[in-house]
Amino acid sequence: MTTRDEILQAALERFARFGYLGSSIQQIADDVGTSKSSVLYHFDSKEALLEAAMQPTMDALTDLVGALPALQEDKLAAAPALVTRFVDTLMAHSAAVSIFVTQRGALQDVPAIVRGNQIVDAIAATLVLEAPTTRTLTRLSIGLAGVAFILADASETTHEHPSPAEMREIFIETLLELCMPEDGTVETRKDA
């Protein structure tokens, strides 16, 4: 792994655990075993480092959003696959998801966070399977935020959580339940 990649990795973990504002360039440099100047050689500024660290996650989610229009024909049938893909993507990028979820209030002007907000809006709009009332939108928001939050919690705190495989099943099931019409019984799929 190159020094640059090590810095990105360390920054992602630091930002997720202690917050962007609670992390200093010096600390990240110490984690990697390099100097502050080295970090600032690879990245123009602290904010540029945050941007670079968040980019792979935002790209993956953008890909997901890009694939949405093809599914819109039969929303109800496509929902399980979409939710599964969404959950898998979140779980594969839990550190960046943690940063986005817990700090998007404080980092409202940061481009990566702005981009994340747009992505979430697009996904939420697609996942609503009935007429988008306030009620269904809010229910889905609860599910989305809750899932993202547990993911964040699992990656940043020490206390116990279910196994990833177990969490994945429960996330998918619960999200589907929250975005289905009231009487809908949902079957979960074991694989995407």
Add this chain to the structure above:
Amino acid sequence: MTTRDEILQAALERFARFGYLGSSIQQIADDVGTSKSSVLYHFDSKEALLEAAMQPTMDALTDLVGALPALQEDKLAAAPALVTRFVDTLMAHSAAVSIFVTQRGALQDVPAIVRGNQIVDAIAATLVLEAPTTRTLTRLSIGLAGVAFILADASETTHEHPSPAEMREIFIETLLELCMPEDGTVETRKDA
């Protein structure tokens, strides 16, 4: 309102919007229109200010937890009232809830956050209405985190949210649904 109370109020809002680490004593003083020294006269340190600002919320939630044993006889019947009270308490203290939810990773050693974690554990344990399996505990966590998160979002960002009354209904309904056994149909109450 006394200067001390004004400082508490301003601190709560600042911490919720920009994070504890992202807020300085000087900024809070400026919000109130006083000096940094004045803030440090009323509170021994920045952390003591956070503690004092969170205390009313933690006290309210502690009261809620204290009332729990009396309800344990018939959990299923008591759940709607408990959930309603819980939601109302959260909504009455949205700024402090926001601080707790979004920053408890970064502030793990702060007494107020430690206390909050204990409270949440107690409430979650009580709200689980069937045998506490991993699945039900995780589902409830999703609901709890999701509700708290939307509350935090509503108090710190500018974008639109449903009216408080509408949110309250949806929160109660969704939380009950997530902590009920699978087949349970739940009736919500309009008042606590």
Add this chain to the structure above:
DNA sequence: TCGACATCTGACCGATCGGTCAGTACAGTG
């Protein structure tokens, strides 16, 4: 009139912040 006390302030402290810059070490290329 005289302390006693609460409230508040500006000057100041050492530490750390994000960031700049000149310069070093080195591998590759002609």
Add this chain to the structure above:
DNA sequence: CACTGTACTGACCGATCGGTCAGATGTCGA
């Protein structure tokens, strides 16, 4: 050999951080 570009570093900058302290001001009851 000289030259170039990449990777990296330590010294340094002004600003701000949380916090201390000596005093200024006003309001009390004695």
